[in-house]
Amino acid sequence: MIRLRRLALLTVVAGVSFFAEANHTCAQEACAEPQPAGFRLITDVDPWDRPWAFVRTAAGTSAPPVFDHGWSRTPSPLDIRLDDGALGILSVVQRQCAKGEDCSPYDCGCTGRNESYWIEVHRRDGRLVARKHLWAAHDRFQIIAVDLVDGIGDELLIARIPAHASPPIGWDLKIWQVEPRMSEVGNLPHLTRSFPTTPVSCAWWMATLTVESTAPKPRVISLRVELGRTGCCELMAAEKLVADLRRRHTLQFDGVRQRYVLAGPATYVFTGGP
Numbered sequence: 195m196i197r198l199r200r201l202a203l204l205t206v207v208a209g210v211s212f213f214a215e216a217n218h219t220c221a222q223e224a225c226a227e228p229q230p231a232g233f234r235l236i237t238d239v240d241p242w243d244r245p246w247a248f249v250r251t252a253a254g255t256s257a258p259p260v261f262d263h264g265w266s267r268t269p270s271p272l273d274i275r276l277d278d279g280a281l282g283i284l285s286v287v288q289r290q291c292a293k294g295e296d297c298s299p300y301d302c303g304c305t306g307r308n309e310s311y312w313i314e315v316h317r318r319d320g321r322l323v324a325r326k327h328l329w330a331a332h333d334r335f336q337i338i339a340v341d342l343v344d345g346i347g348d349e350l351l352i353a354r355i356p357a358h359a360s361p362p363i364g365w366d367l368k369i370w371q372v373e374p375r376m377s378e379v380g381n382l383p384h385l386t387r388s389f390p391t392t393p394v395s396c397a398w399w400m401a402t403l404t405v406e407s408t409a410p411k412p413r414v415i416s417l418r419v420e421l422g423r424t425g426c427c428e429l430m431a432a433e434k435l436v437a438d439l440r441r442r443h444t445l446q447f448d449g450v451r452q453r454y455v456l457a458g459p460a461t462y463v464f465t466g467g468p
Contacts, residue, residue, distance in 0.1 A: 225425075225426035229426065230421070230427065230429050233421040236422040237424075246353060246385075247351055247405070248403065249404075250408070258339065259273070259338075261286070261337040261338075263334065263336065264333045264335065269286075274315055274339040274348045276323060276373065279346060280318070282318070282323055283318065287311065287312040287314060288310065290307065296327065298327075302330065303357030304330070304358075305331075306331075309330055310327070310329060311329075311335075313352075315372055315376070326377070329354075331355040334354065335355070336352070337353075342415075342447070343411055343413070344412075349379070350371075351367065351369060352370060353385055361394050362388070362395065363387075364384055364385070364398070366382060366385055367385045368380075369454050380455070382401075383466050390429070390431070391429055396424050397429060401417050401418065402417075402419075403415050412446075415444060415446075417443040417458075419463075435463065438462075441458060444456075
């Protein structure tokens, strides 16, 4: 029996090694079929280990600091500018919702006990400025502080995994104001998503955000989509989707609704609608 178990284990290990080697070989050698044009070959373990939001100034374009949470990471607190000009500190507390606490909206397919978070901003002396609850599947999310509307204080761009899924569902976007009360002022259902492909999920798109920091407020957020693939990949009837993803889209602040709304010729690609 022990010998049979060892043989089964060796078979599984060999199968995993063969699969990994096949993927590596396919990524390095010519594929049997022509690969999708404009898709860069991804070799990173995590494609999100790279900037996804940028700030453009008179001196150039750069990626702001990111509070990158999850997968055994211990991010440092994030500096954030408050409306009175002082510097505050953004930090995160992981804990379950207590009775009577407002943890809405319940917009996450979260099943783990470690997927409930409180996003907090404090002054340097420790006084609480604002707090709001965030659900995040797989305890994975990223936060960027950037000045978008109203006074000189920052707003928050939050990218997170909104649900458990196989293949992965991708990431979405939330836009929060911090003062006078931390609340959501915009969202994007899909910030990144996979294409219909063979093999499954071997190609995906990822939106990068750019804020013009020298433009009048409320500032427009420009969206640009990058296309990627892992190994040899065949897209299935995705020509229109690819073409629409390459068109210009923006997030613009609607003064009547007091929130950011998506604008562009093919908004369905980011909302998942028809």
